[in-house]
Amino acid sequence: MMAKFQRFGGAMFTPVVFFVFSGIIVGLTAVFTNPAIMGDLAKEGTAWYTIWKIIDSGGWTVFNNMEVLFVIGLPLGLANKAKERASLEAFVVYMTFNYFVNQILQMFGKNVGVNINSDSATSGLKMIAGVKTLDTGVIGAILIAGIVVWLHNRYFDVRLPDWLGVFQGSAFVAMIGFFLMIPVAALFVWVWPVLQHGILQMQYFMVKSGNFGVFTYIFLEKALLPLGLHHFIYAPFQYGPAVIEGGTTLYWVKHISQFAASTKPLIQLFPEGGFAMQGMSNIFGIPGIALAFYSTAIPKNRKKLLALIVPGVLTAAFAGITEPFDYTFLFIAPALFFVHAFLAASLATTMYAFGVTGDMSAGLIDIAAKNYIPMWANHWQTYAIQWAIGIIFIGIYFVVFRFLILKFDFKTPGRSDDEMVNMFTKDDYKKKKSHSQNDNEKRNPFEVAAGAYINLLGGASNIQSVNNCFTRLRLTISNPELLATDNQFIAVGAKGVVRNKNAVQVIIGPDVTNVREEVDNLIENGGWEDFNPSKIVSDQQEENYSSYTATEAQLFAPVDGLFIGLDQLNDEVFSKKMLGDGFAIKPTNGNIYSSVEGVVESIFPTKHAIGIKSNCGAEILLHLGLDTVELEGKPFNILIKEGDHITEKTKVAEMDIDSIKKAGKEPDVINVITNMDQYKMSAIKKENNTEIKHGDPLVVLYQK
Structure with a gap:
C-alpha cells in the first residue's frame, strides 16, 4: 500500500513541472505592464504593453487548465502500460463526466441549490474545456483520473472475441468509463455543493490557525518527504482547496498586479501565503547545512568537498531541487533530516510572524520572478526583513548541524579518513529501502x-x-x-x-x-x-455463432474490374492465404461497394482496410490496394462509419487509382474471409482477368 501512495505522489509531479515556468512568465509580465515600475512605456495602448499582454495570455495556459493537466498527467505516472493511451482515455472520460454534470445541473440544479446559469464568482461553477460544470478543482480531476487509471490497468488487456476486436483496449476502457460516469456525476452533483461549504469552513480555520498552522504544514511537508507522501500535504494547499479556492499558486499569480500596486502589508493582502513558504529552507537552510559539512570535514577532504557540495547548494537555492542533501540525511542519520524539518518549519513560521508571505515554494529564480521583482516597489521592507531572518537562520542551521555531527560523529560528506562520503540520490535511497518481491502476476x-x-x-x-x-x-x-x-x-x-x-x-x-x-x-x-x-502454446478460442440467424452468406464483387485469384497477387500475405481465402479485383474505377450484407466492424485509421461482419458471422476484410497503408489515407474517401448496416448496394468508399499508381503501389481490391477455419466456400467459377461489375455474385460461404 505504501508503494502505491509513493507512486501516486510521484505521478503528481508530472503536471506540476509546467507551473514554475508559467508562473515566472506571469510574474514578469506583471512587472513589465506595471506603469509604476516601467513608467509610460507600460501604459495601455503602447506597443510594449501590447506585446507583453500577448505573452501574458500564453503564460496563463497552464493555470487556466490545471484540471485538464492533472487528468492527462496522472495516468502517465500511474498507468502500468500504454501510458499515452491511458492519458487519452482519462481526458475523454473526464470530459464525459463534465458533460453529464452539466446536463444534470440543467435539469435538477435547483434541487441541490446550484444555478447552472449563474456567472457569479461564488457560484461553485467553472468552465472546463468549454463545458460549464461544478468547480471540483484538481481534487475532482485527480479522482476521475484515478478511476480511469484503475479501469485502464484492469481492462485494457481484456481480450474480446474477434468479432468485437474493434472494442478492445482504449475503446473498452472508455466504454466502461462512459457508463460509470453517469452515477459518479450524479453523486458529485448531490455531494459536492455540501463539500464546498465544508471546504470554505476549513479554509477559514486554516487561515485563522496562524503560526501554528504554518509550522505544522511546513514540518509535515518536509518530514514526509522520505516516504514520498509530502505530495499529499502540499498539493491541497498549493493547488486547492485546503486554504483557498484554486490553491495558493493560482491565487497569487491572479493577484500579482493588485498586490504589487497596493501599499497594504502583504500579510493582510495574502495571509494564506504562509502555506507556500517551504522554499525558504532551500535558500537559507541548505547553505547552513553545507557550511556545517565543510566545517566538520577532515581538512584534507575539504577541497574535494567544495567541488561536491557547491553545485548542490546552487541547485537547491536557485532551482529548489534539494534531493542530494535531503537523501544524504536519510542514509547517514535520519535524525538529522527531522532536525532539518523542524528548523525549516521554524524558519518559515518566524518569517510569517514578521509579516513575510507570498508564493515562495520553489527556488530563488521562481521566487524572484513572482515575488521580489513585481512587489519590490511597495513591499521591499518585507523582503529586507525576510533576508535578515534568513541570514540568521543560516547561522542557526550551521550551529545546530555542526553540534550534532560532532556530538554523534555522523559520517557526513568529508568526514571519512579513507575516502569521501558521497552525496546520494533518491534512486540510491530507494535501492537501499527496496526488497525483492515475487512477481506472480498472471501474464496477459x-x-x-x-x-x-x-x-x-x-x-x-x-x-x-x-x-x-x-x-x-x-x-x-x-x-x-x-x-x-x-x-x-x-x-x-x-x-x-x-x-x-x-x-x-x-x-x-x-x-x-x-x-x-x-x-x-x-x-x-x-x-x-x-x-x-x-x-508457449497458442490458445485459440472457438466462437459461438449460434446467435446468428443466417448460416450462409453470398459474396459479391465490390468494384468494377478484372477478376483475379489471390494467388496472382504480388503480396505473400494474400497470395499464400495467410489471412484467409477469398478473391481480388483489378479495378477500372474507384467506386468501392460492400461485398457482403452485414455490419461495419472496423475502419483502419489510414482508410485502406474495412472490416465487415456478415449476417452469418463471417469476418470479411475489404483491403484497398497493396501496401497502401504507407499512403496514410490520402487516396481514400470512406463513406460509411463503424456500426453501419450495409449491403452489396452500399457504396463504402472512393479510391483514387491514379494517385495509388503514381505512388508505386497496386490498386488491387482484395476480399478475404479472415475466420475461414469456420466456413467452407463454394467454388469460384470466374477465370483470371474476367471482366465483372460491382454487385456480381461470386461465391457463397457456408458455416461448417
Missing part, C-alpha cells in the same frame, strides 16, 4: 505473444523499428539470419511471416494493436527474455 495473452515474437525475431537488439497496420506487425530487422522459422511463429499464434531482407511482417490479425503495445513495452523495459517460445 498479448504480452505472452509479444514476448514470444521478440524472441523469435532474434531478441530486442535485433529489432531496429516496430510499426503495425490493420493486421500485421511491421518490423525492420538488423540480422535476418537470427529469425526463427515460419512454423515457429505460427506455433505461437501468428498466421504467417513475410520476409524481404531486413523488412519483416508478422501476420497477427485484429489483435495486432494490443500486441504492438506489449512489444514496445517489453523492448523499452525489458522482460522479453522470460518468454520461451517453445513453452
Whole structure:
C-alpha cells in the first residue's frame, strides 16, 4: 500500500513541472505592464504593453487548465502500460463526466441549490474545456483520473472475441468509463455543493490557525518527504482547496498586479501565503547545512568537498531541487533530516510572524520572478526583513548541524579518513529501502505473444523499428539470419511471416494493436527474455455463432474490374492465404461497394482496410490496394462509419487509382474471409482477368 501512495505522489509531479515556468512568465509580465515600475512605456495602448499582454495570455495556459493537466498527467505516472493511451482515455472520460454534470445541473440544479446559469464568482461553477460544470478543482480531476487509471490497468488487456476486436483496449476502457460516469456525476452533483461549504469552513480555520498552522504544514511537508507522501500535504494547499479556492499558486499569480500596486502589508493582502513558504529552507537552510559539512570535514577532504557540495547548494537555492542533501540525511542519520524539518518549519513560521508571505515554494529564480521583482516597489521592507531572518537562520542551521555531527560523529560528506562520503540520490535511497518481491502476476495473452515474437525475431537488439497496420506487425530487422522459422511463429499464434531482407511482417490479425503495445513495452523495459517460445502454446478460442440467424452468406464483387485469384497477387500475405481465402479485383474505377450484407466492424485509421461482419458471422476484410497503408489515407474517401448496416448496394468508399499508381503501389481490391477455419466456400467459377461489375455474385460461404 505504501508503494502505491509513493507512486501516486510521484505521478503528481508530472503536471506540476509546467507551473514554475508559467508562473515566472506571469510574474514578469506583471512587472513589465506595471506603469509604476516601467513608467509610460507600460501604459495601455503602447506597443510594449501590447506585446507583453500577448505573452501574458500564453503564460496563463497552464493555470487556466490545471484540471485538464492533472487528468492527462496522472495516468502517465500511474498507468502500468500504454501510458499515452491511458492519458487519452482519462481526458475523454473526464470530459464525459463534465458533460453529464452539466446536463444534470440543467435539469435538477435547483434541487441541490446550484444555478447552472449563474456567472457569479461564488457560484461553485467553472468552465472546463468549454463545458460549464461544478468547480471540483484538481481534487475532482485527480479522482476521475484515478478511476480511469484503475479501469485502464484492469481492462485494457481484456481480450474480446474477434468479432468485437474493434472494442478492445482504449475503446473498452472508455466504454466502461462512459457508463460509470453517469452515477459518479450524479453523486458529485448531490455531494459536492455540501463539500464546498465544508471546504470554505476549513479554509477559514486554516487561515485563522496562524503560526501554528504554518509550522505544522511546513514540518509535515518536509518530514514526509522520505516516504514520498509530502505530495499529499502540499498539493491541497498549493493547488486547492485546503486554504483557498484554486490553491495558493493560482491565487497569487491572479493577484500579482493588485498586490504589487497596493501599499497594504502583504500579510493582510495574502495571509494564506504562509502555506507556500517551504522554499525558504532551500535558500537559507541548505547553505547552513553545507557550511556545517565543510566545517566538520577532515581538512584534507575539504577541497574535494567544495567541488561536491557547491553545485548542490546552487541547485537547491536557485532551482529548489534539494534531493542530494535531503537523501544524504536519510542514509547517514535520519535524525538529522527531522532536525532539518523542524528548523525549516521554524524558519518559515518566524518569517510569517514578521509579516513575510507570498508564493515562495520553489527556488530563488521562481521566487524572484513572482515575488521580489513585481512587489519590490511597495513591499521591499518585507523582503529586507525576510533576508535578515534568513541570514540568521543560516547561522542557526550551521550551529545546530555542526553540534550534532560532532556530538554523534555522523559520517557526513568529508568526514571519512579513507575516502569521501558521497552525496546520494533518491534512486540510491530507494535501492537501499527496496526488497525483492515475487512477481506472480498472471501474464496477459498479448504480452505472452509479444514476448514470444521478440524472441523469435532474434531478441530486442535485433529489432531496429516496430510499426503495425490493420493486421500485421511491421518490423525492420538488423540480422535476418537470427529469425526463427515460419512454423515457429505460427506455433505461437501468428498466421504467417513475410520476409524481404531486413523488412519483416508478422501476420497477427485484429489483435495486432494490443500486441504492438506489449512489444514496445517489453523492448523499452525489458522482460522479453522470460518468454520461451517453445513453452508457449497458442490458445485459440472457438466462437459461438449460434446467435446468428443466417448460416450462409453470398459474396459479391465490390468494384468494377478484372477478376483475379489471390494467388496472382504480388503480396505473400494474400497470395499464400495467410489471412484467409477469398478473391481480388483489378479495378477500372474507384467506386468501392460492400461485398457482403452485414455490419461495419472496423475502419483502419489510414482508410485502406474495412472490416465487415456478415449476417452469418463471417469476418470479411475489404483491403484497398497493396501496401497502401504507407499512403496514410490520402487516396481514400470512406463513406460509411463503424456500426453501419450495409449491403452489396452500399457504396463504402472512393479510391483514387491514379494517385495509388503514381505512388508505386497496386490498386488491387482484395476480399478475404479472415475466420475461414469456420466456413467452407463454394467454388469460384470466374477465370483470371474476367471482366465483372460491382454487385456480381461470386461465391457463397457456408458455416461448417
